[in-house]
Each structure stands twice: as C-alpha cells, then as structure tokens.
Amino acid sequence: MKELYEKFKSLTKADLLLNENLSKHTTFKIGGPADLLAIPHSEEDLKIIVSELTKTKTPYFVMGNGSNLLVSDKGFRGVIIKICGAMDKIKIDESKVFAQAGAYISTLLNQCAEKGVSGFEFFAGIPATVGGMVAMNAGSWGTSISLFLKKVKVLTKNAKTMELEKYECDFGYRTSKILQHGSIVLEAYFELEKKDPQVIKSRLKEILKLKSSSQPLTYPSAGCVFKNVGAESAGKIIESLGLKGESVGGAKVSEEHANFIINTGNATANDVRNLIDRIKGIVFEKKGIQLVEEIRFLGFE
Numbered sequence: 001m002k003e004l005y006e007k008f009k010s011l012t013k014a015d016l017l018l019n020e021n022l023s024k025h026t027t028f029k030i031g032g033p034a035d036l037l038a039i040p041h042s043e044e045d046l047k048i049i050v051s052e053l054t055k056t057k058t059p060y061f062v063m064g065n066g067s068n069l070l071v072s073d074k075g076f077r078g079v080i081i082k083i084c085g086a087m088d089k090i091k092i093d094e095s096k097v098f099a100q101a102g103a104y105i106s107t108l109l110n111q112c113a114e115k116g117v118s119g120f121e122f123f124a125g126i127p128a129t130v131g132g133m134v135a136m137n138a139g140s141w142g143t144s145i146s147l148f149l150k151k152v153k154v155l156t157k158n159a160k161t162m163e164l165e166k167y168e169c170d171f172g173y174r175t176s177k178i179l180q181h182g183s184i185v186l187e188a189y190f191e192l193e194k195k196d197p198q199v200i201k202s203r204l205k206e207i208l209k210l211k212s213s214s215q216p217l218t219y220p221s222a223g224c225v226f227k228n229v230g231a232e233s234a235g236k237i238i239e240s241l242g243l244k245g246e247s248v249g250g251a252k253v254s255e256e257h258a259n260f261i262i263n264t265g266n267a268t269a270n271d272v273r274n275l276i277d278r279i280k281g282i283v284f285e286k287k288g289i290q291l292v293e294e295i296r297f298l299g300f301e
C-alpha cells in the first residue's frame with residue numbers, strides 16, 4: 001500500500017490517508033480502518049487512481065459522505081476513494097443545474113433556494129453527496145433525484161469517461177445501472193423549475209422541521225435501514241411488531257422512526273448487523289415478509 005501511496009502522492013493532488021479509520025467517514029460513526037483512503041481533487045486525479053488500482057488489481061470502493069454505509073469493524077482491505085467535499089463545483093443557470101459528484105446535497109439545495117430554483121426541497125436533511133444520491137437514486141416522500149436528472153457523466157471501471165442520458169441509467173428504487181456496473185458519478189445535469197426564493201426557503205424550513213420531528217437526527221445513523229415493501233413502509237411493519245427500542249449492544253431501533261437503527265454511543269458494526277438480522281428474522285417469522293436492506297455493507301465476509 002505504501003507504494004500506491006507514494007505513486008498517488010507524486011502523480012495527483014489527492015488527499016491520502018494511510019490506515020484511516022472509516023468511523024470518521026460514516027454518519028453511523030462506525031467502521032474499522034481502510035488501508036488507504038484517497039480524496040481526489042479532480043477528474044484527472046480520479047482517473048489516475050482508478051487506472052492504477054485496476055492495473056495492480058487492488059480492491060477499491062467509492063464512497064460519498066458515507067451516509068448509507070455500514071462498514072465492518074475490521075474495515076476494508078484496499079483503497080477507499082472518497083468523493084466528497086472536493087470535486088464539488090455547482091453551477092446554476094436559470095432552471096438548469098450542474099453539480100459535481102462531491103458536492104453536498106445540502107449546499108446544492110441552499111444555492112438552488114437562493115436562485116429561486118425549485119424541485120430538490122424534499123431532499124432537505126439528507127446528509128449525502130450528489131454522486132451518492134444519483135448512484136443510489138435516493139429520494140424522499142415519493143420523489144427521487146432521477147426525476148430531475150437530464151444526464152450524468154461517469155467514469156467506467158476501465159477509467160473511461162462517458163455521458164449517459166437519463167434513460168440509459170436504468171434508475172429504480174434506490175438503484176441504478178451506475179451502481180450495478182460499478183461506474184463512478186463525476187457530474188450530473190438537472191432541469192428544475194423557477195419559483196420565488198422565499199417560497200422555496202419556507203418550504204425547506206417546513207420539511208426540515210417535519211423530518212427532525214419524525215427522525216432521530218441527534219444520533220448517528222445511516223437513515224432508513226430497509227427498503228419499503230411495495231407501498232408498505234418498512235418502518236411501519238417493524239413498528240407494528242413492537243420492535244421500537246429493540247437493541248443489540250450499542251445499536252438500537254429508534255423510538256422515533258422504526259426504520260432507523262441508531263448508534264447510541266459505542267455500537268460496533270457487529271451490533272448493527274446482529275440487530276438487522278434479528279429484525280429480519282422476526283418480521284419474516286411473524287409476517288412472512290423478507291425485508292431487504294437499503295443500507296450497503298462494506299468489508300463483511
């Protein structure tokens with residue numbers, strides 16, 4: 001790993017951290033060390049890193065803000081490429097919005113509100129990057145980010161850049177072809193609509209208020225753990241079985257929202273994993289429903 005570190009150091013401007021604890025990079029505040037964590041500052045940096053990792057057959061994983069990840073206590077043997085807080089340019093021209101993958105969705109929302117561009121308001125409170133949201137097709141309350149997407153520029157596994165039209169991305173419920181093919185979102189183009197900035201800002205406030213009264217936002221978590229089951233809310237299913245407050249070690253089913261597992265302070269990845277398995281087991285036994293995780297696992301066998 002030291003060799004790769006030296007190589008990336010000489011060829012790129014990326015921030016490079018050896019043996020970096022991933023608990024510092026996930027909203028769960030859980031996760032052991034990655035051999036190397038690289039934060040590229042440009043598309044060129046990223047291309048060099050991906051080409052080299054492919055050439056040397058080094059395992060790698062791309063993350064955004066780590067808000068949908070459960071990383072194992074052992075961490076990740078390989079390189080984490082974190083696209084967040086750099087590669088984060090945003091341009092807004094009338095109702096057309098361009099954003100690089102590393103931009104925070106909260107920054108994008110605020111800039112859109114300032115310029116009177118409406119559409120993303122439901123995404124208020126999601127602690128994600130544009131790249132993570134597009135790859136996952138994240139969304140809230142019936143809308144998802146792909147609704148506003150026109151096209152997206154990606155870096156493929158063999159380090160080639162490509163522009164994909166929306167229809168080429170096969171967006172589904174919390175999934176896309178980008179995610180399935182292991183491509184990397186570089187930038188995204190959206191088309192929204194113009195509205196009075198004051199109307200957008202008060203809508204944002206309202207949505208944030210609603211979310212903070214129904215979600216456990218003061219505890220570390222990764223948002224909703226399970227996908228909804230058709231039109232049925234996974235949270236409601238879990239709640240109906242009296243599982244709010246159920247815990248394993250430091251991991252607990254939130255009392256505010258049963259589809260959130262919170263880290264009450266010292267939860268390990270194993271605690272969360274065991275709690276997930278317990279919930280799945282009970283839901284299957286009592287309701288015959290097989291819950292499927294929305295969160296993504298990293299570094300588990």
Ligand SMILES: Cc1cc2nc3c(=O)[nH]c(=O)nc-3n(C[C@H](O)[C@H](O)[C@H](O)COP(=O)(O)OP(=O)(O)OC[C@H]3O[C@@H](n4cnc5c(N)ncnc54)[C@H](O)[C@@H]3O)c2cc1C
Pocket residue numbers: 027061062063064065066067068069083101125126127128129130131132133134135136137138139140178179183184185186217221222223224296
């Ligand atoms: C408090 C809280 C509230 C939340 N609310 C919602 C909600 O309302 N709706 C919702 O859908 N989700 C919600 N989430 C979950 C999470 O924010 C989303 O899934 C989001 O899309 C993850 O973005 P991220 O940048 O953190 O990606 P990460 O968690 O870092 O990664 C998630 C996945 O995306 C991939 N990925 C990340 N960046 C890229 C990239 N540039 N190119 C290709 N792949 C990439 C990763 O490989 C991984 O598979 C919430 C989470 C929290 C903690």
